[in-house]
Amino acid sequence: MISKTTIDQVYETARVEEVIGDFVQLKKSGSNFKGLSPFTDERTPSFMVSPVKQIWKDFSSGKGGNVVAFLMEHEHFTYPEAIRYLAQKYNIEIDEIEQTSEEKEQANERESMYLVSEYAQKYFEQTLWDTEPGKAIGLTYFKERGFTDETIKKFGLGYSLDQWEAFTQSALDEGYQLDFLEKTGLTIVKEQTGGETKKFDRFKGRVMFPIHSMSGRVLGFGGRILTNDKKAAKYLNSPESDIYHKSKVLYGIYFAKQAIAKEDNCFLVEGYTDVIQMFQRGVENVVSSSGTALTPEQIRLINRLTKNITVLFDGDAAGLRASLRGIDLILEQGMNVKVCTFPEGEDPDSFSKSNTYEDLVLYLEENAKDFIQFKTSLLVKEAANDPIKRADTIRDIVNSISKIPDRIQKEVYIQECAKIMQISEEVLYNTLAQINKKEVNEASKKIKQEQQAFQVVKNDPVVEKVDVQYELERKIIEMLLLYGNQKQEFEDLVLKENEDGELVLEPEIVEAKVYEKVYLDLQEDEIELSNEQFKSIYYKLIENLNENEDFSIKTFLADLNQDMVSEVSSILMEEEQYVLHDWERREIYPKEKQLGVAQLVGETILTLRCNLIKNRIQKLQERTQDHNGDNSEILEEIVNYLQLNKLLNAKLNRVLS
Template sequence: MISRTTIDQIFEAARVEEVIGDFVQLKKSGSNFKGLSPFSDERTPSFMVSPVKGIWKDFSTGKGGNSVSFLMEHEHYSYPEALRYLAKKYNIEIDEIEQTDEQKQQANERESMFLVSEFASNYFHKNLLENEQGKAIGLSYFKERGFTDETIKKFQLGYSLNEWEAFTNEALNKGYNLKYLEATGLSIVKQDLLAASGTKQFDRFKGRVMFPIHSMGGRVLGFGGRILTNDKKAAKYLNSPDSDIYHKSNVLYGIHYAKQTIAKEDNCFLVEGYTDVISMSQKGILNVVSSSGTALTENQIRLINRLTKNITILFDGDAAGMRASIRGIDLVLEQGMNVKVLTFPDGDDPDSFAKKVSTEELKNYLANNSQDFINFKVSLLMEEAKNDPVKKAGLIRDIVISISKIPDRIQQEVYVQECSRIMDISESVLFNELAQINNKQQRDAAKVSRSSTTSSASANMAPDPNEPPLDVLYPEMVQLQNTPKFEKVNELAKYEQEIIRILLLHGNKEAEFEDFIVGEVVDSNEVQPLKKEYFSNLVSKEIYLNLQEDEVEFTDDVFQQIYYEIISQLNQEKNISVNALVNSKNPKISSFVTGILMDDEKHVLSNWGRKEIIIKPKDKDLPKMVLDAIYNLRRVLIEQKINSLISDTENPDREHMLETIMNYTELKKLLCVRLNRIV
């Protein structure tokens, strides 16, 4: 069995448009890609790929899913075979072991660490807004930095009280295990023979303003904390230590908030610090992420590469800092990405510059002052070389080495010509130098490849004979082929599906709902007048409470499984993770969820906007949509109950049965009033 760690690495590395692009010709369409369906014979594209969501949808056949499900559908791979294919494509070593009880426990421990981190984020944020010390010190600091209430809430900024055990004691009192507080680095535990327990624990981030660091999916992985005193013995910024859920070199601050805009704008601005991201975002530049003060790594670049091929690195006016960070440019080029560089005037960084200028001025500056890496390197290092031929030759060689990192040979040639023009040196000399560097890189790569081939020659790549065929994995497709084109609509399934759709798309949103209360005056010939009251609630909670009240069980097995998974997530995380459902091993669940997530993309395929056909947003009035789905589900269930009672000719207690039917009918009338339906 392939280990969970390996599977996570595969899903993290796999870019759905790259995987599918090996089999289908895709063209850019906004933030998505489109192409002709590989599963049907068509002339107009109905196949959509969403890099941001990591999923695909074929509207001609109804199929959809992630990278793995595409390989299972298109190449008829088994689930393990698809994982092996992706592991080979992205050079991931497969760790294949039998999962032990200890490994199962480890998976549970990771989840416990996530829960502790989420609690800490809420605790620090509450301190900032409600605690007197938090407001006086932490909130004042953020306000002085110019951050609005909306920005502070968006980034969940917080404050850790300037007390040794404030957070740790609060977490322990809430029932969280000290083991996970220590594992996440939130608490530090040390041996203390004088203590009754033999250990003493204290808060790592004591007296610091807090910046939660999220995964691309939005889960809290760790924290950055900034001290506000002038204590020379303490680090200005302190990050969570690496743990099972947090690896600094694999994370970009702000990626969760920026991913949609990065894909839409097809460009990512890369900055150095937390406040750079926050200030730029507050000024309307949303496609900004930070390496959190660490040197840029390959894994961080791959995160961006999933969303766009274009990176613009923003440097401040400090030349020394720019030289130290220049290695990151070569790493970006190695990943086949396009890199531009933008510097700010002396003394300014992205944070301070964003505060000085208006949004329009900031956007104009970003658009008009970026330069390619050759011009940047020349402008940065030419001052040092001046009239020294040896230093100038070294600079030229350094630029050619950067050019050699670019995988595309055509781009290499274009940059060689640009370098020749700027540095006033013949192209032939530069091409000769580039050829030598490329040859050396190819020899080194060949050595690595031979070594890798030898070590993996014994790997078992044979298909799993116990893996069921696709007609077993996808029985609904066989059923679909044998189903008549025209049949009565299953109203119950229709509204069950609508409820699942709402949960997937809007479950984590809060909305204002209306409740109906029966009035005092009753006309015996009409339904009782209704009064309305309003209250706020999470969409997922409102649906759950209503279905629980009616003890509703979904009749469709797939819908029921999805609903159970969503409720399980809400009980553990208080948020719905759609990615977990997209990556489900059950292809029915993965395909259905993908279809919901990609439903709106079919309008893009039809180009309705160009045809001046306005598509009315289905989800404009969210509270009404939620309540309509719940009321309609109740109405259909009541109708089924009434019909069942009427058809029960063997019931001896006819009088009681008629009374029950009348009660259900009155209830149905009440629901119809709420739905504005005519009975």
Template sequence: MISKSTIDTVFDVARVEEVIGDFVSLKKSGSNFKGLSPFVSEKTPSFMVSPVKQIWKDFSSGKGGNVVAFLMEHEHFSYPEAIRYLARKYNVEIEETERTDEEKEQLNEMESMFVVSEYAKSYFHDTLLNVEEGKAIGLTYFKERGFTGDTIKRFDLGYSPDSWDTFTNEALAKGYKLEFLEKTGLTIVKDDKKFDRFKGRVMFPIQSMSGRVLGFGGRILTNDKKAAKYLNSPESEIYHKSKVLYGIFHAKQEIAKKDNCFLVEGYTDVIQMHQAGITNVVASSGTALTTDQIRLVNRLTKNITMLFDGDAAGLRASIRGVDLILETGMNVRICALPDGEDPDSFARKNSLDFLERYFEENSKDFISFKASLLMQDAKNDPIKKADLIRDMVVSISKIPDTIKQEVYVQECSRIMDISEDVLFNTLAQIGKKEVSEANKKFNQERQQLEVVRYESPEDKVQQIDLLDNLEREIIKILLIYGNAEEQFLEVLLETNDNEEVVEVEHKVINKVYKQVFLSLQEDEVELTNPLFRTIYEDLIAFYNQNKEWNLEKYLMRLDADLAQEVTGIILAEERDSLHQWDSQNIIVKTKEEGISQYVTETILTLRLYLVNTIIEQYKEDLKSTDELKARESLELIVDYLKLTNSFSQKLGQVTSRFKKMD
């Protein structure tokens, strides 16, 4: 159990922009930061972080909240795990207590799998360094590969004993459940027997961007031809190999700093490169590159440099991932290593200066690389050369940026000695074909939806829910300006000297939240949207209980759904900064310039809407055969119309009055 004072300290020292900056490449945008969504694939930034308010909002997925909410959404941390992560990051002393059997029971499945994986990492690492078998076999192997003690510790390398169930029995003795040992793939259960999956292998923990252990890779050290050289954890609730890059935890900061990511294939490639001083490097762990893996890098940089072995056959197979990278709008360069070298051996043999110089001088754009690699096969064969050119144009067609496309067409024309017109025509043909196929697919889907879409007349037209928007504005006012003191004009009925009842305006100073509350109370208005109503009631209670407004403190009391809605409402106001209107000489007027007007207009508009709704209801009564009922309804409609005229007039007065103030 973590004490409240510790949690408060963590929130005091943690900076949302720093924490999120470890996972997403953020750029300054006015007083905020912006970046690409870490939750969905996108090319235009819609992810916003507010250092002032210490909140974030992803407008693409709708997610949002404080720094803890981000870690819970992105890394699937539980609340305590997120607090512990922040405490470690900011060197906050935190009391760690041993989980009781009851607490272990309460852990959900995913959390339990993470706990088991973390234990396995520690167990394998300890076995490597402190157990005779581990030292004699595993540690000797790593030392022979040239890994230093610091490198071994940094990557938590380990060793799994060469026996059928030593690890499993140790874990069970420590209180870890067989159910989760099996679900993580660490233990194989067959016919009531238990086996260690990674028996007799050196171990490579596979970590998420935040350092959580997702799975393992294990390399066998014997010459057993029946056993796979490398064995990975099976797919599980926490480990999806197509969404993971080995080394991303250790490389993320340097990738963002260098604005480039080196991509290699294997575990030892990454480790050896890190040890040589090239730390912005990750591996696809021997799997074919996937879109999800590219997205991980895309959060940190737009630039990928693929390092390929000197083997020509391997090069041809590897460049298939280039098109995937281009489709995401990223820039890709390719660097082939000398014959017989891979990143592991090449990094081991050369100094940091040499490596940096080699990568700089030998990295080529994908057009130049494809040409140099494949032209040897084409040579004097016109058909092969034509196929090569078409292959290059297909790659160019994947690039979403038309300016980049044109630059690459010009480069391809120069290298392949072919006219730009022919290349542009080919590019257009490919584009038309893709559009045609997309339209065909769209029409098929639309036909399938026709029956559903037009089941009822109401579904033919989507109408904007004005009431919902007005209620959202009320919440926005309370969140952003609730504690501000403003001057309002109140209209009271008074008797003048002639004993006539007239409307008299009075200036009053009031807190915005009180003004809103009293206005809605006066009209006996209750918000209709259940979510907004819950937030409204909670906000009024919070303002009444606390003298000062503290957004972080307020968000801590909300559940995830309410927190997402609140952060979305707050940052929607600042979303204009994502579009950099100022740079286009477009002045976006802020509501701070007229809070009182904003509040008054919103409440009057809500009143006007509600009265018009009542009028529409009474209009239905005019169709009644009951003449008395119809006459009463008509009289009420006339009275309500007078009220709407009054509201409309007041709205006009409020608007014109503040225009004069401008």
């Protein structure tokens, strides 16, 4: 259990823009920041972060909240985990209560798998440093690779003893369940004849590379064997599980994310040691796909941090052409891609080890080629003087260009390709048009097939009715959040009889805080918010504003449950989406609300009154239809309400028919 004082300190210290900036590339947009949604696949930014309000909103998925809500949504943390993550990030001391065996059993399945993985990482690391086999075999191997003690500890490298169930038995003794050891793939369980089960360590006798999520949680492992056993795979990865999906993970992303955002570029390599060696040499913006073919999910992970990728290939990389397919995937995501190959016999690991930081950086700068230059030089060599192969090469390059979503970029690449391949731009444009037409036809065919599969009965379009009451209650919450403690001069309307005996509304100026005005008006009219969530937020707001002279949205959000946090963030960030469209550049200047707070409050309360009167009139009219006797009293009440409604609408400058 984490103390309230610690939680308050975490909320007070954590900056939403700093935390989200570790996961998403944010760019300044007025007083806010914007970036690509980390929850959907998009090319136009719809993700907004407000440093002033300390909240975020993703307009493409509808999600939003404070800094803790982001970690819970993005990293699937529980609330305590999010607090612990922030405490660690901001060096806040936190009292961790050791979990008992019973508590471990009660943890949910996903969390149990995380706990098992984190225990395994610590166990393998301890084995590396504190046991004789670990030091003699594992540590020696890492030292031979040129890794320093600091680097080994930073990446959490370890060693799994060459014993059948050393790790498994240790984990069971600590209270971890065999079920979760098996689900994470750390332990292999086999049924024996006679109903007995045999269990043994998957990574027996291997040096261990923990694989972290973007937030630093251990998802799985890569293990390298050190013996010459030809039957065993050189590298072995954790199997797919609820927490580890190879296609969605990049090795080193946790350590590289800040450098990637800062350098606005990401180096993509093949292996674990490539990442570690380059990082140790000082090039920290480097990640690896860990020997798997590059996937769209992995590219999108990088896309949140930068639009630029430089793919690094070994000097004698086998299957280089197959690797080019990954480049097409990068282009499809609208990213800029460069390619750099190392001298023959070298790879990122060996080259980084034998060169200084300055030499490494200089080599990468001078040898990183634009993808089209690289692809042409590679394929032209293959085609040589064969016209048919040359034609296939040109078609291959144009096919890559067709993947680029940006039209200007496409045109620039076509012009460049025409120069390099010594062919007219017109021919290349025609080829591009043919490829695009084919893709459009295929997409159209697919849509028709789907339409045939799902025949929908066509009805007249139904216009969605606006829930006026809901919108007005939402507006009240927004006003209290933004202006609750502001003192304003309000024009109160007092119902009086004039000299002719007619009812009129006379204005009366009163000075009050916004929250006082809203509360007293609703109390006077005995109005209670109908939406249960709005009602809960409303009373919490009134209480908070009344007790705290220096009301802060950040502090207020810290005391709400996550559903309320999401709702409040949506309300506060609603109008920020229009900032995304940059209206002022189009010479459209929306009026800022704070220019007329008193008017906004007054009109909202008046409109709410009018809406309630309208609903009351409707119910009274329904009563007259159901009532067969004397309706004179009901009709008189209706007339009074109609007269009041007319007066209120006149004040709002509305004409009633």
